[in-house]
Amino acid sequence: MEQHYPLFYVFHFYLFGVVALASAIAFVTRKSPVAAALWLVNTMFGLAALYVMLDAQFIGVMQVLVYAGAIMVVFLFVVMLLNLGHPSELADARGTGWKLAAGLVGLGLISEIMIILRAKLPEQLIVPRDFNEQQLQKLNAVGAVAAPLFKDYLLAFELTSVLLLVAIAGAVILGRGRSVSAS
Amino acid sequence: MLAESLALTAALFVIGVIGVLVHRNAIIIFMCVELMLTAVNLTFVAFSRYYGMAGQVFVVFVMTVSAAEAAVGLAIIIAIFRHRQTINMKDINLLKG
Numbered sequence: 421m422e423q424h425y426p427l428f429y430v431f432h433f434y435l436f437g438v439v440a441l442a443s444a445i446a447f448v449t450r451k452s453p454v455a456a457a458l459w460l461v462n463t464m465f466g467l468a469a470l471y472v473m474l475d476a477q478f479i480g481v482m483q484v485l486v487y488a489g490a491i492m493v494v495f496l497f498v499v500m501l502l503n504l505g506h507p508s509e510l511a512d513a514r515g516t517g518w519k520l521a522a523g524l525v526g527l528g529l530i531s532e533i534m535i536i537l538r539a540k541l542p543e544q545l546i547v548p549r550d551f552n553e554q555q556l557q558k559l560n561a562v563g564a565v566a567a568p569l570f571k572d573y574l575l576a577f578e579l580t581s582v583l584l585l586v587a588i589a590g591a592v593i594l595g596r597g598r599s600v601s602a603s
Numbered sequence: 604m605l606a607e608s609l610a611l612t613a614a615l616f617v618i619g620v621i622g623v624l625v626h627r628n629a630i631i632i633f634m635c636v637e638l639m640l641t642a643v644n645l646t647f648v649a650f651s652r653y654y655g656m657a658g659q660v661f662v663v664f665v666m667t668v669s670a671a672e673a674a675v676g677l678a679i680i681i682a683i684f685r686h687r688q689t690i691n692m693k694d695i696n697l698l699k700g
Binding site: 425430434437439441444445447448450451453455456458459460462463464467471472473474475476477478482483486487490491494495498499501502514517519521522523525526529530533534536541546548551552557565567568569572573578580583584586587588590591592594595 | 604606607608609610611612613614615616617618619620621622624625626627628630631633634635637638641644645648649651652653654655656657659660662663664666667668669670671672673674675677678679680681682684690
């Protein structure tokens, strides 16, 4: 099933993969939320590059705009609002016992995932090898995602708008705090 | 590139899980959840090369849900901070019993 890739492609795939992985490790070992957020943005950029290499150009752009842009800015805004700059406010990580337990859970999860990876993909679901390239050529990067989104998954798309409305209303009500009970 | 993508997904997801378990800062725990969601997105994109464009559509949905989750979750964190003056998970243990 795997096709042959040029060395240039493979090299850059591994490069961005290592960038994403190293940034994730740096992210999880930070104590300061701001440093962690910036490393997480780096991870997001590496993943966006991988999306582009995997023929998902639109998703790559959305990754940079939504994750690295919008969501991480919201996180940094909250860090700013809470004013956690001085070290005494920085929550310390858990003790060695917790770290060991977390490592064990991680090992268990990763072995579980590796076992799942041995499963055989159902062949009858697999589309022809150049199907996505054809779609991309016919409909452009955005159209290839938009066509199934607005045809096959229209109901889910409309329900998403309800979800976003509820989330916005909930965030506003939670953020207003005391004035809600007063009014 | 499917195997490499899935291995990277597994590594990123497990890093996210370990971060959730190890950290006590609510904001960092939240960011670890975001990392886990992003790792799953990579699986969808990698499989979408073999199973058609539906995987990329699902990534759009996951991104929407994670944006909504970030908005509500951070509002909750702000509300907790206003109430208790801390976001350290050590001090937020009302349900611990």
